Amino acid sequence: MDRALGVLEVDYDSTLDSSPQFIVNHYQIETNKVLKLGRNVHECVYTVNHPSVSSVHCMIWGIRFDPESVPLCYIKDTSLNGTVVNEQVLEREVPYLLSNQDVIQLPNGARFKFSAVKSETMSQFISGLRIKREWERWEIVPRVVGSGTFGHVLVAKQLTDDSKNRAGKRAVSYAVKIINTAKTRMVKEATILEKLNHPNIIRIHQSCVDAIGNVYIFQDLVSGGDLFSYLARGDCLVPISETESLIIIYQILLALKFLHSNGIVHRDLKLDNILLHTPEPCTKVVLADFGIAKEFSRSSKERMHTVVGTPEYCAPEVGFKADRNFYRSFSRTATLDPDNNGYDSKCDIWSLGVITHIMLTGVSPFYGDGSEASIVKNVRSGRLNFGAKQWIPITDSAKSFVRKCLQVSTLNRCNVEEALHQVWVEKHLGQLERIYQKKVLQVSSDRIKIDENFDAFTVAKHKLPKSVKLSPEKNPNKRLKLSLHNT
Numbered sequence: 001m002d003r004a005l006g007v008l009e010v011d012y013d014s015t016l017d018s019s020p021q022f023i024v025n026h027y028q029i030e031t032n033k034v035l036k037l038g039r040n041v042h043e044c045v046y047t048v049n050h051p052s053v054s055s056v057h058c059m060i061w062g063i064r065f066d067p068e069s070v071p072l073c074y075i076k077d078t079s080l081n082g083t084v085v086n087e088q089v090l091e092r093e094v095p096y097l098l099s100n101q102d103v104i105q106l107p108n109g110a111r112f113k114f115s116a117v118k119s120e121t122m123s124q125f126i127s128g129l130r131i132k133r134e135w136e137r138w139e140i141v142p143r144v145v146g147s148g149t150f151g152h153v154l155v156a157k158q159l160t161d162d163s164k165n166r167a168g169k170r171a172v173s174y175a176v177k178i179i180n181t182a183k184t185r186m187v188k189e190a191t192i193l194e195k196l197n198h199p200n201i202i203r204i205h206q207s208c209v210d211a212i213g214n215v216y217i218f219q220d221l222v223s224g225g226d227l228f229s230y231l232a233r234g235d236c237l238v239p240i241s242e243t244e245s246l247i248i249i250y251q252i253l254l255a256l257k258f259l260h261s262n263g264i265v266h267r268d269l270k271l272d273n274i275l276l277h278t279p280e281p282c283t284k285v286v287l288a289d290f291g292i293a294k295e296f297s298r299s300s301k302e303r304m305h306t307v308v309g310t311p312e313y314c315a316p317e318v319g320f321k322a323d324r325n326f327y328r329s330f331s332r333t334a335t336l337d338p339d340n341n342g343y344d345s346k347c348d349i350w351s352l353g354v355i356t357h358i359m360l361t362g363v364s365p366f367y368g369d370g371s372e373a374s375i376v377k378n379v380r381s382g383r384l385n386f387g388a389k390q391w392i393p394i395t396d397s398a399k400s401f402v403r404k405c406l407q408v409s410t411l412n413r414c415n416v417e418e419a420l421h422q423v424w425v426e427k428h429l430g431q432l433e434r435i436y437q438k439k440v441l442q443v444s445s446d447r448i449k450i451d452e453n454f455d456a457f458t459v460a461k462h463k464l465p466k467s468v469k470l471s472p473e474k475n476p477n478k479r480l481k482l483s484l485h486n487t
């Protein structure tokens with residue numbers, strides 16, 4: 001049971017169905033496993049053959065930031081007739097954060113009870129943070145989403161969300177990043193993020209600072225965890241297919257194109273800062289953690305000199321210093337670039353090369369023995385080992401993309417525009433754009449046809465008769481009827 005992040009228990013209403021699947025009455029929610037409920041026997045763990053239920057009616061998954069943290073479990077409605085949680089209809093395609101004992105209901109009357117495996121709130125930990133629990137229209141919920149060097153990310157809710165309540169839909173959860181600066185002024189991260197509006201960049205709603213120097217950045221809660229957790233299995237990172245990698249890389253490239261053309265360099269691109277909407281292939285990803293992002297003046301060709309970033313992902317021209325504690329405190333201002341020429345936005349492309357290398361092979365290219373000294377040595381040499389067995393199944397165009405991003409000389413390294421024109425990306429551009437429209441921008445898919453040959457990773461689509469849209473009058477379930485009327 002210790003692999004379980006939560007449990008879904010079938011709480012069946014026998015007057016509405018007598019399907020034999022109810023022999024299994026517990027489903028464990030585990031890391032990297034999305035539970036689907038619906039009619040499709042090939043994709044769903046719980047299947048029900050009822051025309052009011054969609055092929056994949058809803059999806060449930062859990063995220064645990066690290067082994068010590070309390071998991072967060074989510075449900076997303078993907079149906080025609082809606083999924084109900086505690087008698088309120090979920091907004092379609094919007095993940096909802098589950099709480100202990102939540103009751104999930106499908107239109108055929110089947111009910112499930114969600115149980116958390118650990119106490120969900122961390123009140124003691126939260127009171128130690130000395131933060132405000134309410135701020136204007138926000139309430140901070142004592143559930144931790146993740147933690148980093150600079151602060152913690154917690155769940156937040158809007159105090160009054162009248163429009164949603166009136167519609168009978170569940171209120172959405174948000175995230176709040178809390179950074180203690182000991183100074184009562186806004187941090188650069190908030191200032192930069194406030195100016196950015198791009199589908200692949202974390203969206204912030206408000207930021208504020210309290211009297212003791214806690215900065216609160218209220219933002220979207222991205223529910224699929226980060227790319228590091230997605231690739232992690234036990235102690236190692238596992239590779240994902242080229243197609244899946246490319247869909248993620250394409251989205252990061254679009255975000256970087258937007259950033260670089262607006263004079264912003266992220267400077268800390270890594271697996272942990274790429275957030276997934278759902279932990280499954282082909283999902284939307286967003287860049288987060290702009291804590292050390294930098295605005296530069298494009299016209300003056302200003303270069304940066306501060307040594308920042310995470311060594312494993314850090315471009316050679318950015319430079320390192322051996323003292324990790326110093327590095328963490330961000331007080332370093334020197335670059336070890338021998339000519340002290342500084343660096344520019346191409347440092348993000350290097351990090352993207354490292355990320356691509358890890359996604360394709362499960363191996364971090366310059367990690368060596370993991371010590372900072374060995375990483376620095378390997379990064380400076382820039383030597384890549386395409387002869388390693390992990391590279392055997394990988395196409396030449398993917399290797400060439402990685403090679404072009406991981407050029408020690410910035411003159412030879414591609415910029416973001418050139419990266420988008422690398423063969424690996426360019427030859428799939430049409431498909432990538434269609435998937436992007438459908439999955440990221442969620443444009444109606446009727447006219448979007450995805451070539452199945454390209455779609456190497458997906459579970460084959462099994463054709464089922466269409467589910468039937470319920471009219472509230474015909475709905476046999478009184479509770480659902482009530483909820484649907486309210487919409």
Ligand SMILES: Nc1ncnc2c1ncn2[C@@H]1O[C@H](COP(=O)(O)OP(=O)(O)OP(=O)(O)O)[C@@H](O)[C@H]1O
Binds near residue numbers: 225272
């Ligand atoms: N909006 C969000 N939605 C969901 N998860 C998030 C969100 N923001 C951050 N996280 C999670 O919290 C973790 C820490 O957040 P973040 O990277 O912003 O903190 P940090 O202190 O700047 O970290 P670092 O040590 O990497 O600089 C992330 O790796 C991610 O897993």
